Each structure stands twice: as structure tokens, then as C-alpha cells.
Amino acid sequence: MAALKAGRGIIECFGITTTCLNNSQAPLVYVYKYLIRMFKLKFNGIPTSIWKKSHSNISISTTTTTTTITTTATTTTTPSRSRSFTQLLVSSNNNCNHQSKRQQLPLRLPLLPYNKGVTATQAKLANKNNPTIPLRVVQISRHLSTNSSSENKTPLDTTTMASKYTVRKIGAPNTLEHRIYIEKDGVPVSPFHDIPLYANEQQTILNMVVEIPRWTNGKLEISKEEMLNPIEHVKKGKLRFVRNCFPHKGYLWNYGAFPQTWEDPNVIHPETKAKGDNDPLDVCEIGELVGYPGQVKQVKVLGVMALLDEEETDWKVIVIDVNDPLAPKLNDVEDVERHLPGLLRATNEWFRIYKIPDGKPENQFAFTGECKNKKYATDIVRECAEAWEKLITGKTTPGDVST
Numbered sequence: 001m002a003a004l005k006a007g008r009g010i011i012e013c014f015g016i017t018t019t020c021l022n023n024s025q026a027p028l029v030y031v032y033k034y035l036i037r038m039f040k041l042k043f044n045g046i047p048t049s050i051w052k053k054s055h056s057n058i059s060i061s062t063t064t065t066t067t068t069i070t071t072t073a074t075t076t077t078t079p080s081r082s083r084s085f086t087q088l089l090v091s092s093n094n095n096c097n098h099q100s101k102r103q104q105l106p107l108r109l110p111l112l113p114y115n116k117g118v119t120a121t122q123a124k125l126a127n128k129n130n131p132t133i134p135l136r137v138v139q140i141s142r143h144l145s146t147n148s149s150s151e152n153k154t155p156l157d158t159t160t161m162a163s164k165y166t167v168r169k170i171g172a173p174n175t176l177e178h179r180i181y182i183e184k185d186g187v188p189v190s191p192f193h194d195i196p197l198y199a200n201e202q203q204t205i206l207n208m209v210v211e212i213p214r215w216t217n218g219k220l221e222i223s224k225e226e227m228l229n230p231i232e233h234v235k236k237g238k239l240r241f242v243r244n245c246f247p248h249k250g251y252l253w254n255y256g257a258f259p260q261t262w263e264d265p266n267v268i269h270p271e272t273k274a275k276g277d278n279d280p281l282d283v284c285e286i287g288e289l290v291g292y293p294g295q296v297k298q299v300k301v302l303g304v305m306a307l308l309d310e311e312e313t314d315w316k317v318i319v320i321d322v323n324d325p326l327a328p329k330l331n332d333v334e335d336v337e338r339h340l341p342g343l344l345r346a347t348n349e350w351f352r353i354y355k356i357p358d359g360k361p362e363n364q365f366a367f368t369g370e371c372k373n374k375k376y377a378t379d380i381v382r383e384c385a386e387a388w389e390k391l392i393t394g395k396t397t398p399g400d401v402s403t
Helices: 002-013 028-043 048-054 085-097 120-129 135-145 157-164 333-339 343-353 374-392
Strands: 070-073 103-106 165-170 179-184 187-189 206-212 254-257 282-285 296-309 312-321
Touching: 206 282, 282 296, 296 333, 296 343, 296 374, 312 343, 312 374, 333 343
Parallel strands: 282 312
Antiparallel strands: 070 103, 165 179, 179 187, 206 254, 206 296, 254 282, 296 312
């Protein structure tokens, strides 16, 4: 009850009348969410003019009752710059002491969820109307705001295949029972064998299955042994995570695999002098959108690194989502260094050291760590695609792979 009274007091300080809250069915919690949302907009540098425009009316509706909340505003103008928390409280107290000067103005709750921070559109508007906001802050906001929305992104017209694929999750995340199955038009398919490698006839755009979203630590991967090859979190009967290696947080990219590819453990590569690692070909997608496990992305190849992991060749293909804003500018490995300087060096470092916290030695690279160009990477993809064809046609030893 004390918390409820305190909440009503805070609401009154901000000029929201509480007469409509006397009904026990009034959704008071949404008013609290509205205040939290207002604070977030203020503290993320959104100009007051934009805030007022997006909050011109407020109405709260539930399944059982509709409640209109009115707020009051002073006749004085508010500076367009964002204010500190102390200034905001002082202003609120002044409003409480001058109720006679207020006029009733309807407000509307923001349409965006209060817990998703500043969206990309708001960040762009803020940067346009307030040049003092650093461009880097706007870019970071765009990355963070798209974290949970990338599932609904519509691919380009030339790559609409991704819209046919959905995921079905079994079991709770971070448990041994957790599985992620991929379905096409409601029918379960194997991300290893059923999704085509190429997304267009020219074979310039490829399908990639996301296993691990960027900035996460859970080591999810396509199961080679189980029927339909679901994405799982288990390796050798245990949950597996990668440690944070300063200054990196989890994986640096959307990490996954190319379907219908296989690194043959029966073949020693002539240049790396090591056999394949018995897995689908690994992919690092460097676009700005954070993916989700089981997502099928359309990507184009930029380069490849040859990691030597426990005396096995473990290729890491560098790609970018064709829907990414940078995609038209990135066509080869040199473009990556030009537009994203330091990313390839950080990628090399991460793969070299990420097992050290678990007590294992550093990984090594073939070609002294060089990232090979697009042509070389394309040849590696085709070699692994041919190895997969031999696997499913019985022309090579499958081992523990479920075909």
C-alpha cells in the first residue's frame, strides 16, 4: 500500500491526475511503464519537440475497461535539450506547486515497448535535430535497437526464400534438452541437408543458418548425429559456453554454417596439411543486425581464414547479409578492411585465444593468419559442397553423421 501511495504521488508530480485511478481495475502499472519510457527518452538525448510530438495523446485500454489519463503541462516552454535527473525532479516539483497554471492536455502512451530503448528511427531523428549527439552513439543505438527485431526483417525480393523458414524450439534454453528445429512452410527440414546452399541461380548469394547470435556466449551448433539435425547446446553430454576474452563479448559476429557443405575428415587439404573437422562449413556474418538461432540469412562471400584447431582444418568464411546497408560496398576482403578496419584482425585474435580460458593452448592459423580473398573462399565453399554430395551419395565414409 505504501508503494502504491508513493507511485500515485510520483504520478501527480508529473501532472497526471489520479481521479481516473480510483477504479481498482485501472492499469496503474502501465502508468509506471509510461514514466519509465519518458525517462529513457529524456536521458537518451531525444529533443523535447520530438518527445512531445510522439506523446500528443495518452489513452490506456485493457480487455475489461478503457481508462483515459489526462496530464497537465505548464505554460512555460521547455528547452529542447535533454535534462539531467536533478533538473527533471526540480521541474516536476515546480509543476506540483503551480497547479493553477496548468491546462489539461490529453497524452497517449508511446506505441513502442518501453523496455527496448531508443529505436533506430528515433536515433536518426535525434541526430538530425540535435547535431551534438555523436554519430557513433546513433550507430550503436541502431545496432542495439535491432537486437530483437531482426526476426521480422523482410529479405530482398531476389532472396525471399528466407521467409519460408521458421524455427520450433523444444525445451528450455541453456538446458541439455533444448533443441531448435527448422521448418519450411510448417514442415520440419534439416539445416544440414535440406536447405539449399545457393539462394539464386547465379550462385552469388548463399543461404546461411545462424547458430550463435553476435555478442552471446552459448555454443550452439547443428547436431550431426540426431534426426533432422536440430541446433543444440550440447557437446559431449555437457552444456558448452565460450568465455569472454577482453575486450570482446561473446562471439564477434553472427556465427553459423552453410547448409549442404561438409569438411571431410578423410581428406587432407594440400595447403593446410590437415584434415577436415567433420562439420558443416563455418560462417562469420559481419552485418549490423543481430540474428537468432535457426535464422536463415542470405549472404555473399567476402573471404576465408584457415584455423588449425586440434590438428584439423576449420575454415571460417567471412560473409555479409545481402540486406545489410554495407553490403553494396563490401565485395571482397579488401573492402572489409577499408570499411570495417580492425575487424579481421580482431577475428583472427579471437579464434586464436578463445580456448585459453578453458586451459587449452592457442589455436594456430594456416597462411600465417591471412584472410584469403573472395575467389579463394568461393573455391573452398565449392570443395565442401562437393564433399557433402559424396557424403549423402555414399561415396565416402559418413562416420557419425546422420544423413
